[in-house]
Amino acid sequence: MKIELVLLLTQIIKQLGVENVTPIVERVADLSHGDYTTNVAMVLAKQLKRSPVEIAKEIVSKFAVGSSQFAAKQSDLSTDQSGQKQSSHAPEINVLQDIEMIEVAPPGFINFSLAASTLSRTLGEVLEAKEAYGTIQPSRPKADQPLVEVISSQPSADISMSSPRKRGSKIPGQAGNDKTWKKIMVEFAHPNTHKAFHIGHLRNITTGESIIRLLESQGHEVVRVNYQGDVGMHIAKCLYGILQDQKSKISAKGGSAFGRKNQNYNPTHPPLKLRGGAGGVIEEFKNKSINEKVEYLGKMYAAGSKAFEDPSADGKKAKEEIKDINYLIYAAVQRFNKERGIEPSSTDYMKFVHGRAVEVDQVYELWVSTRKWSLDYFDSIYARVGSHYDRFYFESECLSGVDDAKEAVKKGILKESDGAIIFDGKPYGLDTRVFVNSLGLPTYEAKELALAQKEFSEFGKLDKVVHVVGPEQASFFKVTFKVEELLDIQKDQQKHLIYGWVKLKHGKMSSRSGNVVLGEWLLDEAKKAILKIVKKGNNSPQPSHFNLRGGEVPSLRLREGQGELRGVSRNEADIQEIAEKAAVAAIKYSFLKVGTLQEIAFDIEESINFNGDSGPYLQYTYARCKSVLRKATLSVIPAAESDKDGVIARSEATKQSQAQETRLPHQSDDWFAMTNKLNIEEKNILRLVERFPEVVTIAATTYAPSALCKYLYDLAGAYNTFYNKHTILGFAEEVRSSQFAVDSSKENNTKYKGIDKRTSEFRLQLTAATAQVLKNGLYLLGIEALEQM
Known part of the structure; x- marks a missing residue:
């Protein structure tokens, strides 16, 4: 849709007498403003010597493409003294088939809203694709991809979201015979033997794992390696x-x-x-x-x-x-x-x-x-x-770098100086660094030469090697990359992905002085904090951006005096397992939700915060969706939903019957006519679900898991707002009772607590799609979705 809008806007710009202007179309940040927006009218204002609002109105008037009708809502901005939009309806005109509304907003933005029927078709895509949704799929038109590098690929079988894939196994969206995907090596973690695995390493491994999964989602083959210092x-x-x-x-x-x-x-x-x-x-x-x-x-x-x-x-x-x-x-x-x-x-x-x-x-x-x-x-x-690895590299196996450095001297790339071998970086605007010291011992730089030789030879042709390393090595990599480039070791095929320091409030950690914060200690503390919430029960989190139903708490809640977690029988092992997985989620998400370059002033109380923007909050929202689906017996869950996921035990005959009843919605179906009456909460969820593949692609191509974190938090918030305001199953007590059997022989217009069956079916599909997207997104962050909490 984005590219289609760009092409149409380009044609309209030419009609206005302007050449060589490529309009920019972006996603709308505020869902209340629709789906896409462009500032092209403001860009053209100077050339056309007209007001941006006037130009925007003219552009909207020229949107007469496609066969469907829409209401072009333009604001009477001349009387607006407060900066707020004052809307009036313009005559209906023809526009793109999937566009429902175009809106002009000050100071000259043009906002596009997709039709509810278009957004609702996304539900069928999600429930059919399952774990493959959000990966590169040829079934999604290229017009739906963002204006960044994308890779054509084929969907494949389901994957386990609870454990990382092993090398060589197919991933959803993995490229087939079309070699447009790339082979990328990601080098991450890097703990040194005989020293502590501190929380800086924990951020490194968290970042690297998520980057790998994001790259795999785009069809790339990723080689996982770990370079560790075992000498020195x-x-x-x-x-x-x-x-x-x-x-x-x-x-x-x-x-x-x-x-x-x-x-x-x-x-x-x-x-x-x-x-x-x-x-x-x-x-x-x-x-x-x-x-x-x-x-x-x-x-x-x-x-x-x-x-x-x-x-x-x-x-x-x-x-x-x-x-x-x-x-x-x-x-x-x-x-x-x-x-x-x-x-x-x-x-x-x-x-x-x-x-x-x-x-x-x-x-x-x-x-x-x-x-x-x-x-x-x-x-x-x-x-x-x-996390797992395909290859562990060690400094001890890279001592031959001293000989590589001597060869580089013969080629005039390095030179001898006072008995040492150095690289003079001044001609390249780089630092001068020592590769072999005056005693003839290899430095880290020389070992890096040997490492590069190994990495680029052991796994066939690599298109790129990504080194996940802290900022202190920025100069180091600039120099070694240049030397390796001059040696013709895969020129321009390496990237230093910098992640910010994890600092205590009292300064940077040190494994020498004894005040290092161990990664394992942090995980253990997070687990203890979660167990305390579980067992205490009354310290349940209250997500700040949505209100809860009376008497219900979105938490890891253990009923006092009983071995039950949210009404489900749990033994101590179950509780420990949930707390462990939630602890890992809490730590990982706290690292990933900020920009990779951003430093973190780490505070345990802030990290173990279940009141909103946290890993356990996303896990809880997923578990809430699954709870609703387990309690539903309406025949709206697709046959592809497996019994082993604990949804509903069905016979094959029942599955087939339900598969027939849950056809993907089409505009010709009277069931789908209800999309014209969708409330704002339903539309917001649909808008977010439809955006997921684009968000994943952007996060992967920009090495930015934080973009995915923000998206998942927004989706969870949107669903919880919807859940709080609207009935899903047709019973006011739907999430507090275990009896929701519905007589399937009743007619389709049967009412359930103020909503008809078709509305309930739609909302259950919306819930199932939300759950699937949350699960897929959490997997890409390296976090396991929990079926029950």
Whole structure:
């Protein structure tokens, strides 16, 4: 429709004697103003030397295209002194078939309203497409797509909204044989081993997961990867802390590292021979939980960092020892890579080791074991938030970047400077950065060269690689992208998607100083807060932008003294599961609802807010829709609605009968004549449902999940307003009683509490469509829709 309006407006502009002006048609922000709007009259005012309102009226008068009739409502703006529209009806004229009304509004906007019959046809599309609705579908004319890059694709089978798709499985709207879709790699999460998985990582993984699902919805094939730092000084500090901790435990027992009585024991540089090869720490933590292991790593990292920064003489010795451990880690990695067939670096790291407080074999075993602790812990977080990966990349496998840097020197892209290898960014307006330091060790920049080689070779031809990384790496990526471009590594095919810092109210987090906020802690706190609401019952949320029916609360409400959640029998496991999923929704939505670049001053009380714009609120609205549908026995739920979703148990014969009764509405059907009498709440829901595919495309092409969040919040609000004002099932107590059996033998004009059966059927379809769109949208945010709350 948007493109069709642009074409018609272009023709009219030419009739007005103006060339080379392309009108802009946009969605109306305020639903009361219709569906589309254009400011073209204001654009033309200067050239035509006329008032925008006068031009707008003339444009409207020329809209004589199509076969249907509409009322062109133009405002008598000459008498308007308050800026408010004063409407008067103009004569009926021919216009586009699907346009119901055109309105001129000050200071010269032209607003277009789609016909109710056109909007209502969307219900059939939603209920037929189900999970595929909102994805790129050839059945939707290109004219319905926004003026951004879109991809032709084919709908496919239903998907599970409760878990991420595995690589290789078809997605709704996945492109078929037409290779117009792209293969895109998204690199996200990036936690470093031996360090905390903090709430910054939680925002990263939340953003990356949603971006991936949005891209998949457009038919793209997405490769999920995670680049993690498993070498570096942070690990050397952690291992130093562990070694010192083990030495202190040995000393406390009156022995040496060899298990003998102390003889000439040097507390700073003992010839430490760790018990059991990898040390007593491995045996000590053998049967402990993964959380206990990572908690210990965090403490040892903090201790090692403190020793490294100690300005005293002992601190200086500790710093030298940590540096040696760092080189030993790199030497251990060379062995680790060789054993796994990974190309090793040509650098001999052992030549940099000055002391021998610990042997490389011992560092190898300690590094491998503690690295696995971290990775196992990260896996538990990924599972909890619903993310998975096709490939894990590690810094340890990118040490060959030093050799890539040397090759770049031969090509004149990098150059040697004081024994180091650098990139002179001045000719390109970029920073000068070191790729190999004066000791011959690769920096992050050199490792990035090796990583790019791997990423662009292991998954076939990639059209783009998106790096979800914080703003502190902006200069880094500008330089590495330029060097990789000069090396001809997929020129211009990389994007740094920046997400803003997550800050505490007291400043940025630090995993060194000990005040880091763990991602798992935040999830646990959210879950506790939700459980408190569930079990207390009387602290139910009251969404601020709609009024509730008397006695009903849109919340996770547990009846006092009973194991029931909103009247449904629940055991403790059920309640815990709902609270867990709602907690994940609360945290994810709080991150995604703001712009990706926007920083977040995080506050737990503000994040766990169920009074409106939150993940649990959207989940609750979906559950409310499903509750209405479960209690309905009117034959309006399409046969495609499966019994396993808990709607209604039906026989195949009943399904077939209902499928016949629920034909998609057409203007020739007397049932559909009721669309001429739709109330404003129904129209608002229809307008929003019809917009969903466009919102998804815009969110995907602009990497902006926040646009989808705003849309879903508006849709939920519109439905709850409708729900509050109007009867759906024909019973005043429809959501509080479990008995809604309707005698299907009654005639179609049977009245149910002031509404006829056809109206009730329409409203149930509206409810089903709203539920489906909410479910689809929540999936794209990485949030699970809950059938009951």
